[in-house]
Amino acid sequence: MPGMTDRRTAVITGASSGIGEACARAFSRAGLHVVLAARRAERLGQIAADLAAGGGAATAVPCDVTDPAQVERVVATALDTTGRLDVMVCNAGLGYNGRLEETDAETMHRLMEVNYFGTFHAARTAVRHFRTTGSGHLFIVSSIVGRKGVPRMGAYAATKFAQVGLGESVRAELAGTGIRVTLVYPISTETEFRDVMAREWGQDVAGRGPRQSPDQVAAAMVRALRRPRADIYPMRLSRVIPAASALLPGLADWVSTKFARRPK
Numbered sequence: 001m002p003g004m005t006d007r008r009t010a011v012i013t014g015a016s017s018g019i020g021e022a023c024a025r026a027f028s029r030a031g032l033h034v035v036l037a038a039r040r041a042e043r044l045g046q047i048a049a050d051l052a053a054g055g056g057a058a059t060a061v062p063c064d065v066t067d068p069a070q071v072e073r074v075v076a077t078a079l080d081t082t083g084r085l086d087v088m089v090c091n092a093g094l095g096y097n098g099r100l101e102e103t104d105a106e107t108m109h110r111l112m113e114v115n116y117f118g119t120f121h122a123a124r125t126a127v128r129h130f131r132t133t134g135s136g137h138l139f140i141v142s143s144i145v146g147r148k149g150v151p152r153m154g155a156y157a158a159t160k161f162a163q164v165g166l167g168e169s170v171r172a173e174l175a176g177t178g179i180r181v182t183l184v185y186p187i188s189t190e191t192e193f194r195d196v197m198a199r200e201w202g203q204d205v206a207g208r209g210p211r212q213s214p215d216q217v218a219a220a221m222v223r224a225l226r227r228p229r230a231d232i233y234p235m236r237l238s239r240v241i242p243a244a245s246a247l248l249p250g251l252a253d254w255v256s257t258k259f260a261r262r263p264k
Helices: 018-029 041-053 068-082 105-133 154-173 193-201 214-226 236-247 249-258
Strands: 009-013 033-038 057-062 087-090 136-141 179-184
Touching (some): 018 087, 105 136, 105 154
Parallel strands (some): 009 087, 033 057
């Protein structure tokens, strides 16, 4: 069939910038055909052309992950173009900064639609296909605040905790099937995350503490492609945070206040 390929195919949501774009570039260098999904069609086209110019293979598909029909179209395009789907990266996300009493229901619904339901739609569509082939790798890009909530990010953290609950449950469901599920827990990352918050909510915030680059996160994910892992903490020291939160919750809460993002 025209378009069939022996190289693995990865669908990446939220691929127009940040971790998603870095992941697309890293996966392409690793030899995968990457299917780029995000709302910004022009930006996706630019990235796809750049990857092709560098010898990679990429397909751009505009997609709003809150619409399950659009997510299904992305997967259908991957299958029509390459004849396969091997990896799904659930990465699309939206941030928000505000205390509980400052967060209205409309905002919370919007965050859940993008961060949780966007993940749900992509994961569900991919896993349905993976079960037909008996293999596949699902990545869910959560956040370290999906393991430990921090001040002023309760709404965002709730969506990230929800992603983790979904991912851990699906991983248990798929145990022994040959289908892998990896949860990714980045710390604060140098992306357009804050720019999007300013655009969506008019928020201009600043934070303190360690940061990492999108390329560091993507490199850790490529390593997990080659040697699958259940959890990835791109900054290794951050893996102590869940344990500290469970064993010393009061101290963990106090420390978290030191790194909270606040309005400028």
